[in-house]
Amino acid sequence: xxxxxxxxxxxxxxxxxxxxxxxxxxxxxxxxxxxxxxxxxxxxxxxxxxxxxxxxxxxxxxxxxxxxxxxxxxxxxxxxxxxxxxxxxxxxxxxxxxxxxxxxxxxxxxxxxxxxxxxxxxxxxxxxxxxxxxxxxxxxxxxxxxxxxxxxxxxxxxxxxxxxxxxxxxxxxxxxxxxxxxxxxxxxxxxxxxxxxxxxxxxxxxxxxxxxxxxxxxxxxxxxxxxxxxxxxxxxxxxxxxxxxxxxxxxxxxxxxxxxxxxxxxxxxxxxxxxxxxxxxxxxxxxxxxxxxxxxxxxxxxxxxxxxxxxxxxxxxxxxxxxxxxxxxxxxxxxxxxxxxxxxxxxxxxxxxxxxxxxxxxxxxxxxxxxxxxxxxxxxxxxxxxxxxxxx
Numbered sequence: 001x002x003x004x005x006x007x008x009x010x011x012x013x014x015x016x017x018x019x020x021x022x023x024x025x026x027x028x029x030x031x032x033x034x035x036x037x038x039x040x041x042x043x044x045x046x047x048x049x050x051x052x053x054x055x056x057x058x059x060x061x062x063x064x065x066x067x068x069x070x071x072x073x074x075x076x077x078x079x080x081x082x083x084x085x086x087x088x089x090x091x092x093x094x095x096x097x098x099x100x101x102x103x104x105x106x107x108x109x110x111x112x113x114x115x116x117x118x119x120x121x122x123x124x125x126x127x128x129x130x131x132x133x134x135x136x137x138x139x140x141x142x143x144x145x146x147x148x149x150x151x152x153x154x155x156x157x158x159x160x161x162x163x164x165x166x167x168x169x170x171x172x173x174x175x176x177x178x179x180x181x182x183x184x185x186x187x188x189x190x191x192x193x194x195x196x197x198x199x200x201x202x203x204x205x206x207x208x209x210x211x212x213x214x215x216x217x218x219x220x221x222x223x224x225x226x227x228x229x230x231x232x233x234x235x236x237x238x239x240x241x242x243x244x245x246x247x248x249x250x251x252x253x254x255x256x257x258x259x260x261x262x263x264x265x266x267x268x269x270x271x272x273x274x275x276x277x278x279x280x281x282x283x284x285x286x287x288x289x290x291x292x293x294x295x296x297x298x299x300x301x302x303x304x305x306x307x308x309x310x311x312x313x314x315x316x317x318x319x320x321x322x323x324x325x326x327x328x329x330x331x332x333x334x335x336x337x338x339x340x341x342x343x344x345x346x347x348x349x350x351x352x353x354x355x356x357x358x359x360x361x362x363x364x365x366x367x368x369x370x371x372x373x374x375x376x377x378x379x380x381x382x383x384x385x386x387x388x389x390x391x392x
Contacts, residue, residue, distance in 0.1 A: 001123060003061055005314070006284075006293075007283040007318060007320075008280060009278070009300055010279075011277065011319075011320060012031065012320075014035055014315075015031045016034070017031060017266055018030035018032050018034075019266075021183075023181060023182070024177075024178075024196070025173075025195060025196045026174040026177075026193075026194070026195060026231075027193075027195075028193060029191065029194065030190075030206060032186070032189060033187055033189045034141075035207070036207045039078055040076060040077070040205055040206045041076070041206065042074050042214065042322060043074070043210070044213065044214065045074070045124060046290060048178070050329060069084070073129055074125055074214075075085075076122070076124075076289070076313060076322065077123075077355070086296060109162065110286065116361045123197070124286055125294065127217070127221060130311045131297075131311045131324070131326055135328075136293050138250070138339055139340065139343040140159050142155065144346065147347060147349070148378075149381050150376055150377060151375070154376045158375070159373075164332060166222035168221075169220060169221050169222070170219050171231075172231040173232055175193075175218070176219055179218060179235040182324075183367060184210075184211070184215060187208050188212075189210075189211050190202070190205060194272075195230040195231050196233045198227075198306075199306070199308075200227040201221070201223060201324070201327065202276075202310075202319055204219075204322060205321075206321040206322060217311050217377060224327050226328070226330075227327055244258065244261065245257060279299045280300075282297060282300070284296050284297070291315055296311045297309065301334075302333065303336040303337060307328045308328065309328060309390065310323060310325035310326055311323075314343065334371050335343070340364065349361050349365065362384065363385075365382065369385070
């Protein structure tokens with residue numbers, strides 16, 4: 001496979017943005033296809049109907065365990081007929097009596113990999129888990145050079161135990177009502193989910209029938225803490241376009257006013273999507289099955305910008321047939337950015353401080369501590385940085 005097959009930028013080729021549907025601070029923007037892809041289909045996997053999968057944790061080949069919230073899997077089948085398995089249930093361990101509204105979910109399903117080929121033409125993936133696994137494993141190995149500032153445990157085992165907080169879509173205020181009330185559009189193959197006028201997630205499927213069967217799984221997906229807090233904001237309707245004037249009393253006037261509203265909505269959301277679709281991404285190939293490629297990606301980790309991670313399946317023409325995105329909060333971006341800068345500077349603190357614009361190495365050390373990475377350094381290094389801060 002040529003390197004050009006790896007995505008360099010997200011795109012909506014073959015998709016059209018339809019009229020948004022708004023309820024309070026939730027907006028669902030349908031994505032439609034004039035011509036649906038019939039070569040790839042997606043279906044749900046109900047674990048309860050498949051005996052080989054029992055409650056446990058995801059097994060990783062590097063002696064680590066990956067625990068998370070897994071309501072279902074998606075089955076990608078080139079050229080096959082998709083039949084969704086309805087009634088998928090969340091399996092819980094004996095120690096978990098209820099679904100927590102916020103935080104890292106456990107237990108998960110015993111699987112060898114979060115994405116696995118089940119046959120020559122079938123791929124099973126856990127939605128968003130390839131993306132989150134890549135995010136959590138970012139520079140997980142730690143320093144390659146035994147710098148004296150780092151603890152012995154970090155030199156031996158890497159970054160250790162990493163978690164990120166997420167929340168089920170059922171706890172995003174207004175999302176369940178929006179999915180219940182809004183109509184699925186003709187030829188709809190995807191949706192852009194806006195919460196408080198911010199892009200929360202994008203979900204794309206290859207075929208309208210796939211989207212129709214997977215529409216409600218938006219409630220079962222997990223979302224970042226930023227999206228959860230946006231959902232708690234005022235649920236007053238977003239007043240971004242001119243309302244239909246009261247003097248519009250006949251059908252022609254109503255038709256013209258509605259056309260203006262649709263144009264304004266599309267213009268607004270296209271501007272908002274520019275920051276996501278015009279941003280270069282870093283993508284990694286995970287699986288090739290037939291003419292399709294499963295990739296995980298990130299838009300970058302600049303804390304001052306909007307950042308997403310996600311996964312997609314693209315064809316040989318780089319058309320996105322499947323897409324799920326996860327919006328990162330500023331704190332998540334800061335953690336990833338620090339790890340990225342440390343790795344690029346060989347985990348040398350002085351060089352990394354210069355690269356990140358810190359006034360001194362002590363400032364970088366304090367930033368690492370605030371980001372939750374203080375455990376990487378010896379206590380006397382942290383004490384010296386705190387003393388430096390008190391003297392300022």
